[in-house]
Amino acid sequence: MKKYKKTSLESYTLGTTLTLELLTKKIEYVLRVYIHSKQEKNETYKKIIKICENNHIEVIYSDKIINSLSDKENCYVIGVFKKYQENINFSSNHIVLVNPSNMGNLGTIIRSSVGFSIFDLVIIQPGVDIFDPKVIRSSMGAIFNMRFQYFNSFLDYMKMAKDRNYYPFMLKAKTDLKCVLKKEPYSLIFGPEASGLSDDFLEIGTPLIIKHNRMIDSLNLDNAVSIALYEFTKNE
8 A cells, every 4th residue: 555646546534533434424435444453442443343344345454554654643544445526516505716725725625614514616727636635634524525526727617507606705806795695506716825816706706805904914715715604604
């Protein structure tokens, strides 16, 4: 078993909780489970073993493989799964990330999105590999509740999404998030961490701004997404 690469056909979960989430939500893609000799025979461990036994999933005890795959000293269970594609539902509300580059941010955004019951994620290329174990770990397993789809450009996405309500989040926008009339189905659109959306997005849908004081230049991407999610779903 080699370290993860973007070109790999497989990915993995690092830890007992993430592996249990994988087995619970996406068992059809699970290939095998590795367990370290230091893993406690606790309730989570017993659940993992039972699920694997009932579904004929191979369990391998290997300290060497665990140590080679994980950069965390206390990681004692790793689940290996086949990468899969579950395309977005075009009738649902979407989070759209244009060229996201930070794995931790992507995982946190996925977790927040699931927490606010938005289960469809669009990533405009180039963008972070959603199956990188660092993304999976920072999502705390929420990724296994998410549908996602990559597009080569935002225009390609619009051609398939067709008639929707687009809300780009931009510092140059005139409409305050708190004042917008929200219409479904909607796409909440966010730009790269470093530069944000280009000015072209000022001509798309209803650009929105999350107002804050002048002591900071901008909000971190995952914070902005969480605030937007709260505002768009708080009356549901």
